[in-house]
Amino acid sequence: MTADVDDFVHTGPGTLAGKFFRQFWLAIFQSRDLDAEWSKPIKILGENLTLFRGTSGKVYLVGNRCAHRGTQLSTGIVDGEGIRCIYHGWKFDGSGQCVDQPSEPCSFADDVKIKSYPCIEYLGLVFAYMGEGAPPSPPRYPHFEGDGVLFSHQLVRPINFFQNLENSIDEVHIGFLHANSPYDGNINKHVPLIKTEETGFGIAQYGERESGPMRATFYQPPTTTSWAQAPTYPEETGWRDMLGFRVPIDDDTHITHTVTFAKVPPEKRDAFMQRRRAEWEELSKLPPAEEIADAVLSGKMRFKDIPWRGNGADMTRIQDRIALMGQGVIADRKMERLGQADAAIILLRDIWRREMMAIRDGKPPKTWANEMPPPTSGVE
Numbered sequence: 001m002t003a004d005v006d007d008f009v010h011t012g013p014g015t016l017a018g019k020f021f022r023q024f025w026l027a028i029f030q031s032r033d034l035d036a037e038w039s040k041p042i043k044i045l046g047e048n049l050t051l052f053r054g055t056s057g058k059v060y061l062v063g064n065r066c067a068h069r070g071t072q073l074s075t076g077i078v079d080g081e082g083i084r085c086i087y088h089g090w091k092f093d094g095s096g097q098c099v100d101q102p103s104e105p106c107s108f109a110d111d112v113k114i115k116s117y118p119c120i121e122y123l124g125l126v127f128a129y130m131g132e133g134a135p136p137s138p139p140r141y142p143h144f145e146g147d148g149v150l151f152s153h154q155l156v157r158p159i160n161f162f163q164n165l166e167n168s169i170d171e172v173h174i175g176f177l178h179a180n181s182p183y184d185g186n187i188n189k190h191v192p193l194i195k196t197e198e199t200g201f202g203i204a205q206y207g208e209r210e211s212g213p214m215r216a217t218f219y220q221p222p223t224t225t226s227w228a229q230a231p232t233y234p235e236e237t238g239w240r241d242m243l244g245f246r247v248p249i250d251d252d253t254h255i256t257h258t259v260t261f262a263k264v265p266p267e268k269r270d271a272f273m274q275r276r277r278a279e280w281e282e283l284s285k286l287p288p289a290e291e292i293a294d295a296v297l298s299g300k301m302r303f304k305d306i307p308w309r310g311n312g313a314d315m316t317r318i319q320d321r322i323a324l325m326g327q328g329v330i331a332d333r334k335m336e337r338l339g340q341a342d343a344a345i346i347l348l349r350d351i352w353r354r355e356m357m358a359i360r361d362g363k364p365p366k367t368w369a370n371e372m373p374p375p376t377s378g379v380e
């Protein structure tokens, strides 16, 4: 166990950063990938777990091993609101309580319990609370609940989550790394002046460009960010509102759950969805983004020669992957030389350090508002 308040990257049980994470609801899975009476193995914050959806449609998160002789519980059979181990039939309910031991003449099921964490579903994602005691109020993003098209996307990167979190509030990189990506209003052609402040919900970052209004991007602990993204298809009437949740699988890998709220009038939604499906189908025929990133990282392709793909929708993902993997699996922050453009990253680390210090010293951490304002594009 580490008590280093500058160690943001290790998040297993017992670490300070792990304790910080475990104060919040965390996005862990895309709801539509888990049908009723299905179970999946899942790893979050270094903990191996079993996620299953009961017959009623409710989602549960319990330990990964059967308490009997330890086989992988996600291979079990979902039975009502519980899961039955395939090996000798012990059944566990959604709270992890053993409720049936068909192979035992004298059941001692009452004495057997595996761990469990509460789950909720919101905006097409499953959220879990992995901390102790009663969970806080779940997050709310009212501007994602309006009339539009909502969809989510998952991306696993074989690097520590904190690099991706820092990247998501690094406004300046848009002008360099993403100069060859689709952004309206030429916001990727100007280097902004960065202003940032701590707020009741987290961090507000403002990117001021000579060319136009302020672009506002927001951060909410532990790893949620909200930003505006250029519309991709002609059916959209404005910039997309985006939410990103960066959640460690373990210290060397993380998953990003992105939620997109696209502004599409009802009569154009079919066309929009069709175009989106066609785009993804087209992309699936091309070399995977990971392959292109690896080609650049290994020197087989130049960054500037990355081919334009489809309408360019995945260019930013490839470019980000290269820059973030280029920092190493866990970036060495001791060799950095930070400047004014890194104001939001410095503030982010100050907040994490302060909160982890409070946890270490047994003092109450800050209570954060569970809503964030809508981001602004810097164009409209």
Ligand code: FES
Pocket: 066, 067, 068, 069, 070, 071, 085, 086, 087, 088, 089, 090
């Ligand atoms: S290992 Fe699960 S019931 Fe025996």
Ligand SMILES: [Fe+2]
Pocket: 167, 173, 174, 177, 178, 316, 320
């Ligand atoms: Fe980026």
